[in-house]
Amino acid sequence: MIRGARQASPGAARLFRHSRRLCSNRSRNGVEGPGTGKQDADGIHERGGEEGPHAGRIPPEVLLGMPPPPPGQRGGDDDDGENLRFASRYRSRRKYFEELSLEVDRIVKILLQDGPGFSARQALDEMNLRVSNELVREVLSRIVVSVDSVNRERFPRLAYKFFLWAGQQEGYHHSTGMYNLVMKVFAQCGEVKAMWRLLEEMTENGLSISARTFHLLICTCGQAGLRRRLVERFIKSSSFNYRPFRNSFNAILHTLLTIEQYSLIEWVHQKMLMEGHSPDVLTYNIVMRAKYMLGKLDQFHRLLDEMGKNGLTPDLHTYNILLHVLGKGDKPLAALNLLNYMSDVGCVPSVLHFTNLIDGLSRAGNLEACKYFFDEMMKKGCEPDVVCYTVMITGYVAAAELEEAQKLFDDMLVRGKLPNVYTYNTMIRGLCIVGEFDKACSMLKDMDLRGCTPNFSVYSTLVCRLRNAGKDAEANNVIKYMANKGQYLHLLSRFGGYRRC
Template structure:
């Protein structure tokens, strides 16, 4: 397909380079693990807060304001620790609410947030029933204090606690309480519910409820349907996205650029690449110009389809339309090409990217390194890793994971273990995938003592306690 021909005659004006609330990232999974997404995904990013006209207008006032906010946050964290310690002592014969009152602390949104976030960090499979109860006990107590009223944010936090604790009925009771108290359900509320209910098989029921809701505050999205399909994309409910899209059309609402982008991404994830082009054609036919993110999706489709020439033409077309390809676009394309096994094209576009003044970032380097590892080009992977660190880019957990896998594939187990320790020394906490990759390869090589040592290291550092048994159980079997 000639992409330039598809777009060129249909543009009426230059495509705006939108700096919005979401961007796409390339995540490369060589493991097929659910913890690493297969392909790029849409990640919502909050808009950066800037000082308005009513904010501080001098350096000293700004410093005073920042110092005051920092002091409030620190005090809130200190008092939250006291509250959580009281909650830990809850049990038969203990009046926890009276004990909280005896702390004589002022309840504020900062305190409530810090306590609820602290509880979220404490939840584990072994204690979730207890902390669901304690979290709600604090939530009720704080809501009864003078000069304080729960906000939408605090309701969403207690919802998240119930969601993480698998307390579905309690979660819906909080939603009812929230609406009865006059608060709108937000896009964040929907996201929490859909993430939880997707696993329980109740996703469509949640969607129907929010479509019919009169109190759904879907900002910053144009309409509720966009908020819904955007959240569905995050939980990989691609088939349901198309159903919501048809519902939207039935209500007389028409898609905008965001709608089309989400639908295209869903079609791509379903492997329906031909449908992606149909959506692009419909989008342009209806007068919408592809934006920064649309091009990113198309580049990934072209890359995975191993069409470097069409991708090159599209990059040139982007420049003509006023969107200079950035490192994100090149990384997306390289990621797709690496999946298609075309390393030569990957190297070519990496060189082109550098010539155009786009310096590779950690994601780009990780994609290239992983491609080399999966192709068995360990020396090139090492050279790219060295180039990365020389250019001041700090490896992340996924970079280390790919390198560790490469060393294991090359039989260099001591170096792989050494790299795990290097991660720790540089303040990069290993993901569970890193541990699992290393333990699995050590066991496959018959190095059971070394594998057991890695598991003991996880236990000693208190990492992934709820998943350690999974590795240990597999090893014992």
């Protein structure tokens, strides 16, 4: 019997008619919810702070993310052209793109020479180029990926100089995607005012403003007030249109979710209702997610009730959120009823649904229920992926059951599932906890052998644990290993007391 299970209710469908029962009163008061609206201490950050009750867990954003725009509806003017650039490598006109690459090399070389005594504009004119979308996209993309701390002051000027020159060539007109690429250069270099000027220019030229444009701008707005003014402007803009979503509000809400602006999501939702726009399933999923992350479980359940009253059917992402909430509220029986209900209505639970449920139960400390649902998933022919294994391994490490964690780690390798950086970080931390420092250091090298590049949190976990155990020499060897590989050199100062030879 699963801990926490009680006699089943007469019908699984009651989970939706009485949605307030999904969580305990403690959860609805925010005690068990995420609480602050920022990502709680469950995530892995490059700050290296791996200590804490939920250290090493996969961030909620990885598990509970909303769907990306449908691939078939992206491209063109709605993105920065990266998908088109990827697809172009596989076109039959191989020779054309080889020649294009050579032209891009020449253009970039000319731009880098720009300065006193050399006119890049004149040199570009003398090339007698036929300017096309592909050419402009490739040049700007080359600049985007080349920005670093050394050239971040110079490259925005070079990118904009080429952008202006291209826009003046006969037979060519900039699309929204090209503006987005220049904005991307400006964003990487902190040129916020220049981005706003480009937005004004886009509006004057009658170009549609895409969700990508909005995303680039709002990510550079550090102040809450500025973000709110930006959202207000996009809501009122008649040129803001994003095809994959039902309306502009959903595009804005989706972007705000990706940057964890949960309070701003609430505000946009209210504006949406005030202007008479009816929410759809995507809207409810995003707003419910925001309410949950803010710890407002009462409002979360009210939205769920409202969704049913409006005749909207939950989709797989709605169930995903609900299962995580049930898991974290330690409600395994309600979760089991919900899984059965999903199957009854034709929404067969996937590995993602089981993983979110197991993750929630693991955070609640109910490993018995985690094991039950993991086995149940396998019985239903649902193969666990690396994320599911990692969630299970993290639960066992958090409970100091390293033997069980090691068994799962070995099992995933046997099944051909390559561990990811979260898996390794968890296992390294677990090995350090039980004093197996040699194995932990070996696992760091095993990562490289398997093609998994350690992130800074992996190094930080190992260094902190070694130092806490008084193994300063071993900790310095790990730092040297990182430095010799040329990784995270800009973060070396965070390892206090370390000196490079």
